[in-house]
Amino acid sequence: MHEPLSRRAFLGATGAAVAGSALARPSAAVAAPAVHIPPPARPVAISSNNSLRPVTRAVELMLQGADTLDAAVEGVKIQELDPADDSVGYGGLPNEAGVVQLDASCMHGPSKRAGAVGALEGIKTPSEVAKLVLRYTNHILLVGEGAKRFALSYGFKEEDLLTPESRQKWLAWRANRGREDDWLDVPQGEAMVARPTGTINLNAVNAKGEISSVTTTSGLAWKIPGRVGDSPIVGAGQYCDNTVGAAGSTGRGESNIMVCGGFLTVEHMRRGMSPTDACLETLRRVVAMTPPRLLDGQGRPTFGLTFYAVNRNGEYGAASIFPGRYAVHDGREAAAKDCAHLYERR
Secondary structure (H helix, E strand, O other), X not given: OOOOOOHHHHHHHHHHHHHXXXXXXXXXXXXXXXXXXXXXXXXXXXXXXXXXXHHHHHHHHHHOOOOHHHHHHHHHHHHHOOOOOXXXXXXXXXXXXXXXXXXXXXXXXXXXEEEXXXXXXXXXXXXXXXXXXXXXXXXXXXXXXXXXXHHHHOOOOOOOXXXXXXXXXXXXXXXXXXXXXXXXXXXXXXXXXXXXXXXXXXXXXXXXXXXXXXXXXXXXXXXXOOOOOOOOOEOOOEEEEXXXXXXXXXXXXXXXXXXXXXXXXXXXHHOOOOHHXXXXXXXXXXXXXXXXXXXXXXXXXXXOEEEEEEEOOOOEEEEEOOOOEEEEXXXXXXXXXXXXXXXXXX
């Protein structure tokens, strides 16, 4: 039989065991369980409806190992250099003085850096200039003449961005501004030019879960010279957080600036919303912040606005105020898809 264990011996042995177990544990407290979100199996790029070629190019470059920001910028440059696309870059529709002024911004998720240019004249690819601001300066936003001088210092060539087609559209608008001005009216029956907006936002994530975003535009057609919309505003025209995702917009920039839509959409995804639901929730905020003069009799905005988003594991989505389309490449193929939307067409 075992010897009976005295109370003193029992407490001593127990204390030693407790002390030993304490020494075996790590000195730092164990962190709470975390949800692991795996990166996508293949790259994904989402963009506006005029960007099937850009998303295809972006994914192609990411599959070759290119950085997500380089891939996104190379994608949107296709449209910036295309004179047939009057929403961005070369051939973009001018301001009311007939001068093309371009805006762009970008963010690089892995390095947590951003760059942007506003009211840039004479340079075809503002997205490239924004990337140079990001990489080689301690600033984020350069504008106007300073932005142009910066671009020229890196070897960009100053060129006339107004194409004959864009100029004709501007002339037709100018001729019908008002009865009291000095311009002749467009002949009866000749089609008038609407006041369009046009932008490209492209968000990309690679198979490592690294994210970047870029937005580029020629802005609102016939705008007051010097007007800058949401596109070069980090947190509005686009926003990227490498731990969550990226989002950006096209449409009426002033309404997006009022809600910091790019940032807000990423924050919705941070809270667990899908990209599509996050875009819709931001649009609801836009409607709530819209002044009565910009609402119709049913309380719907009289303008258009679309958000695009992708999260870290490659889920993507887009939503607009009224029905619209967007372009996406899911790593397998590029396709145009329908946006979720708040209201049906009037």
